[in-house]
Amino acid sequence: MIRVAVAGPRGRMGALAVETMITGKDFLLVGVLDRKMAEKADTLAGAVPIYTDMATLAQEAQPDVLVELTNHESVYPHTRDAILNGIRPVVGTSGLKEEQITRLSELASEHKIGCILAPNFSVGAALLMKFAAMAVKYMPEAEIIEMHHDGKKDFPSGTAALTARMMADSKGTEPNQPDGRGTDISGVPVHSVRLPGLLSHQEVLFGGDGQLLTLRHDSFSRQSYMSGMTLAVKDVMNRDRLIDGLDKIIG
Ligand SMILES: NC(=O)C1=CN([C@@H]2O[C@H](COP(=O)(O)OP(=O)(O)OC[C@H]3O[C@@H](n4cnc5c(N)ncnc54)[C@H](OP(=O)(O)O)[C@@H]3O)[C@@H](O)[C@H]2O)C=CC1
Numbered sequence: 001m002i003r004v005a006v007a008g009p010r011g012r013m014g015a016l017a018v019e020t021m022i023t024g025k026d027f028l029l030v031g032v033l034d035r036k037m038a039e040k041a042d043t044l045a046g047a048v049p050i051y052t053d054m055a056t057l058a059q060e061a062q063p064d065v066l067v068e069l070t071n072h073e074s075v076y077p078h079t080r081d082a083i084l085n086g087i088r089p090v091v092g093t094s095g096l097k098e099e100q101i102t103r104l105s106e107l108a109s110e111h112k113i114g115c116i117l118a119p120n121f122s123v124g125a126a127l128l129m130k131f132a133a134m135a136v137k138y139m140p141e142a143e144i145i146e147m148h149h150d151g152k153k154d155f156p157s158g159t160a161a162l163t164a165r166m167m168a169d170s171k172g173t174e175p176n177q178p179d180g181r182g183t184d185i186s187g188v189p190v191h192s193v194r195l196p197g198l199l200s201h202q203e204v205l206f207g208g209d210g211q212l213l214t215l216r217h218d219s220f221s222r223q224s225y226m227s228g229m230t231l232a233v234k235d236v237m238n239r240d241r242l243i244d245g246l247d248k249i250i251g
């Protein structure tokens with residue numbers, strides 16, 4: 001049994017992660033990391049120990065893995081503190097900056113501890129990233145449109161940021177000159193749409209001479225993230241460094 005803690009357990013993703021860890025036969029949910037203790041009639045009260053700081057969580061609950069599902073402000077300190085306390089982070093939260101990823105990678109290597117960053121846990125999105133990295137070699141003029149529900153706080157999405165970084169690495173050339181449209185990530189323009197009715201959708205458009213290639217992925221339910229999340233929780237137990245992206249572990 002892998003001892004798991006979840007940060008952000010009251011959120012849309014965190015609540016589903018808690019349920020998945022409670023029902024999954026390979027996992028033991030040993031605690032949650034929250035901003036506040038349980039309130040009366042709280043669904044978490046009595047169901048699982050609640051902690052408000054990483055050191056106490058580490059000492060008392062002794063998790064092997066922390067599934068991080070909070071927001072772009074809390075994700076870096078939580079991931080850093082998990083590593084420093086000997087807990088392997090599986091980070092689903094988006095919004096880590098490139099310099100923060102570099103620092104976390106150094107920390108994980110120094111402490112010889114696994115850490116998986118997966119801004120998108122769905123297998124389809126991981127495949128989209130791989131295909132985009134392949135396609136950009138042949139069709140280098142490309143832009144990303146990411147579309148999400150109107151409750152999403154950060155932009156551009158973590159999925160779009162990782163896709164753009166993978167495309168830039170694959171292209172192996174100087175980034176395009178930014179012209180101010182969208183957000184420039186490693187030379188790839190990223191456009192963010194937030195509308196009610198959407199959940200999580202991404203298109204990568206490749207333009208050529210009289211042609212357009214479109215790669216598209218849609219998540220219609222947050223259940224689409226759960227199999228990748230459980231895969232990452234198992235996989236991180238066998239790592240001793242940071243892995244950036246689910247695509248690196250799906251084989
Ligand atoms: N990897 C993946 O496949 C996916 C990743 N995501 C990402 O996961 C993250 C969460 O998304 P979502 O669940 O929709 O967001 P929500 O806003 O629904 O949930 C985030 C939760 O984290 C809590 N939180 C914030 N800071 C802390 C903290 N310091 N300690 C404990 N809890 C904290 C929030 O509490 P409060 O309300 O008090 O602020 C809130 O309950 C986002 O970054 C999103 O982009 C989303 C979907 C899929």
Ligand SMILES: O=C(O)C1=N[C@H](C(=O)O)C[C@H](O)C1
Nearest residue numbers: 094119120152157158159200
């Ligand atoms: O907030 C969301 O909903 C999502 N966030 C992640 C991201 O920023 O890419 C993953 C997915 O797109 C859903």
